Amino acid sequence: MDGALHVWMHDINDRQEALEALRRSALFDSLTSLPNLTLFRDLITERLARTPSEGVTLIMLQLDGLQIVNTSFGRDAADVVLMSAVSRLRDLVRPPAILARIGNQRFAALLTDPPDELAAMREAETIRKALSAPIQHGEMSVVLSHCIGIAVAAEDSRDADDLMQHAEAALARARSIGKNRTELFAREMHLEIRRRLEVEADLRGALERREFRLYYQPLVSLASGEVVGFEALVRWQHPARGLIAPGEFISVAEESELIVPLGRWVLNEGLRQLSCWSAEHDAFAGMRLSVNVSPVQFAGDDFLEVVDAALAQTGIEPRRLVLELTESVLMRDAERTHELFTKLRGRGVRLAMDDFGTGYSSLSYMQRFTMDSLKIDRAFIDGLEGDRQKLAIVKTILSLSDNFEMTTTAEGIETRDQLEIVVDLGCQFGQGYFLARPTPASEIPTLIQRWHPEKGRTTTGTQR
Ligand code: C2E
Ligand code: MG
Ligand code: MG
Numbered sequence: 001m002d003g004a005l006h007v008w009m010h011d012i013n014d015r016q017e018a019l020e021a022l023r024r025s026a027l028f029d030s031l032t033s034l035p036n037l038t039l040f041r042d043l044i045t046e047r048l049a050r051t052p053s054e055g056v057t058l059i060m061l062q063l064d065g066l067q068i069v070n071t072s073f074g075r076d077a078a079d080v081v082l083m084s085a086v087s088r089l090r091d092l093v094r095p096p097a098i099l100a101r102i103g104n105q106r107f108a109a110l111l112t113d114p115p116d117e118l119a120a121m122r123e124a125e126t127i128r129k130a131l132s133a134p135i136q137h138g139e140m141s142v143v144l145s146h147c148i149g150i151a152v153a154a155e156d157s158r159d160a161d162d163l164m165q166h167a168e169a170a171l172a173r174a175r176s177i178g179k180n181r182t183e184l185f186a187r188e189m190h191l192e193i194r195r196r197l198e199v200e201a202d203l204r205g206a207l208e209r210r211e212f213r214l215y216y217q218p219l220v221s222l223a224s225g226e227v228v229g230f231e232a233l234v235r236w237q238h239p240a241r242g243l244i245a246p247g248e249f250i251s252v253a254e255e256s257e258l259i260v261p262l263g264r265w266v267l268n269e270g271l272r273q274l275s276c277w278s279a280e281h282d283a284f285a286g287m288r289l290s291v292n293v294s295p296v297q298f299a300g301d302d303f304l305e306v307v308d309a310a311l312a313q314t315g316i317e318p319r320r321l322v323l324e325l326t327e328s329v330l331m332r333d334a335e336r337t338h339e340l341f342t343k344l345r346g347r348g349v350r351l352a353m354d355d356f357g358t359g360y361s362s363l364s365y366m367q368r369f370t371m372d373s374l375k376i377d378r379a380f381i382d383g384l385e386g387d388r389q390k391l392a393i394v395k396t397i398l399s400l401s402d403n404f405e406m407t408t409t410a411e412g413i414e415t416r417d418q419l420e421i422v423v424d425l426g427c428q429f430g431q432g433y434f435l436a437r438p439t440p441a442s443e444i445p446t447l448i449q450r451w452h453p454e455k456g457r458t459t460t461g462t463q464r
Contacts, residue, residue: 026038029101031079031082031083031101032082032083032086034100034101034107035098035099035101036100036101036102037100037102037103039100040100040102041160041161041164042160043100043110044056044110044160044163045159047098047110047112048158048159048160056112057110057117057119058108058109058110058150058151058152058153058163058164058166059108059120059124059148059150060102060108060149060150060164060167060168060170061089061106061107061108061146061147061171062106062146062147062148062171063106063131063144063145063146064105064146065142065143066105066144067105069081069140077137077140081135081144082105084137085144086099086101088130088131089107089127089130089131091130092123092126092127096112096113097109097110097112097113109123117150117152117184120150120152120184121182121184124148124150124182127148128146131144131146145180146179146180147171147174147175147179147180147181148171148174148181149168149169149170149171149173149174149183149185151163151167151169151185165193166185166189169189169190169193170183170184170186173189196252199249199252200252200255200256202238203236203249203252203253203256204258206236206238207258207262211236211237211238212235212236212262213234213235213236213243213440214235214273215232215233215234215235215439216231216232216233216438216441217230217231217233217431217436217437217438217439218431218436218439218447219231219288219290219429219431220430220431220435221428222419222422223428226451226452227287227448227451227452228287228288228429229288229289229290229320229322230288230289230290231290231291231292231324232266232269232270232273232290232291232292233438234250234266236248253294254294254296257296259296260296260297260300263297264306264310266291267307267310270289270291271289271311271314271321272314274289274314275315275316277445278316280445281445281448283452284448288350289321290322290323290324290352291321291322291323291324292354293323293324293329295325295326295329295332298329298332298337298340299332299333303340304340304343304344307323307344307349311347317348318349319348319349321349322349322352323351324353324354324375325351325352325353325371326353326355327353327356327358327365330365331365334368341369341370345370345372350373351371351372351373352373352374352375352409353371353373353374353375353406354375355375355378355411356374356375356376356377356397357379357380357393357397358379366404367404370404371406372406372407373407373408373409374400374406374408374409375410375431376397376398376408376410376411376427377412378411378432380393380394380397381394381410381411381414381418381422382412382414384418384421384422385415385417385418385421394421394422394425394427395425398426407428408428408429409430409431410422410427410430410431410432413431413432413433413434414434418432418434419435
């Protein structure tokens with residue numbers, strides 16, 4: 001062969017190999033060589049087109065525990081454990097069934113054999129058994145827990161996205177119930193998805209349509225009985241559905257990132273309101289505003305600028321702003337969180353840990369991330385009167401926060417007995433229906449006037 005041609009051919013081969021490698025890396029997982037999410041979607045589409053849809057079943061599997069192996073034994077050990085689990089799955093899911101790795105610890109099997117849901121459940125049970133045997137690697141013996149969600153293609157799951165969504169909904173349900181659970185997709189889950197989609201569609205224009213409202217719930221000093229500030233709580237005044245509580249739309253707003261502009265609005269509006277009140281009534285001097293910050297919002301690149309701008313625009317001193325964050329924020333990018341905390345606290349902005357006790361509550365996080373206060377979740381205050389364990393937990397949290405030089409707020413005080421207990425235990429601040437409910441802005445000045453009829457007068461915390 002002519003030399004130049006040879007080089008050229010060689011070049012072509014190289015290029016084809018490179019292309020092939022590129023194609024593979026775009027479609028297959030590099031560690032397990034299993035199809036990845038992109039390829040898997042296409043394969044489902046293909047199968048659905050070929051097979052009468054009733055015969056197609058999707059099993060979605062989430063492994064748990066690899067993270068711990070990774071932290072304790074390192075990345076290589078985690079890979080070995082993962083590969084052992086995959087080899088067990090490969091033995092069970094044989095062609096023409098397709099096994100894919102669709103996420104870090106998430107796998108899916110597309111089955112065309114099982115004619116019905118019962119058969120799919122049996123298949124899942126076999127997988128469950130296979131995975132429950134310990135995985136041995138050197139000194140290490142690991143049992144990975146897992147959850148499974150199953151969806152069977154039907155009338156309302158015509159395409160790959162539907163089927164994936166259904167299996168995901170079933171998996172989410174399984175995970176919410178506990179470890180090693182299998183759940184079959186049910187129509188109610190479908191309705192739940194539909195409802196969330198509707199909420200999301202409605203939410204899109206809600207900010208421009210000015211449908212959000214802030215309610216303000218007083219925070220009370222338990223030593224003096226004075227109102228020291230308010231927590232801003234968002235509500236959605238829906239044109240057809242009336243006033244909607246945040247529990248119904250915050251998580252949808254987080255998924256769609258609508259929480260970012262919404263959170264910005266809450267911050268601006270709350271601070272604007274505080275500055276109005278402060279300008280009009282002496283009683284508001286020095287009062288603080290607490291604003292809830294979603295982890296999604298906190299992760300945004302411009303979070304600090306948003307806070308700075310809101311403070312500058314309203315002229316509120318930074319120390320009058322409290323940002324309420326949940327423990328999940330600390331779990332994310334630790335480096336960045338640390339940096340942001342330092343910058344915010346450097347400005348004087350206060351940070352409060354919201355819903356304390358319900359999340360991860362790791363002591364090492366508390367040591368690493370300095371915050372100003374801690375809010376004991378309502379779950380521990382509810383029923384405190386007759387529950388020694390809750391009492392012990394509340395005491396522990398109080399001494400913990402004392403040791404970390406943080407103040408403590410008891411959330412959700414609903415009865416006089418609960419109030420007396422937390423006062424006796426030395427908790428500094430309280431919030432709850434027994435003290436005052438979340439209240440529209442227009443009614444706050446009257447509430448404060450009644451609370452402190454003469455400026456400086458203190459009352460004990462038994463009002464309302
Ligand atoms: P949170 O920050 O823990 O707020 C306290 C919640 O407890 C509020 O519910 C409040 O109305 C309720 N609450 C206060 N006292 C009592 C009581 O004595 N008994 C009972 N049963 N409940 C009490 P709400 O307003 O429905 O808000 C729920 C959650 O939604 C908030 O929990 C917060 O996590 C989130 N949220 C509210 N507004 C915003 C916001 O502007 N941005 C973000 N990201 N989240 C928000
Ligand atoms: Mg809060
Ligand atoms: Mg809370």
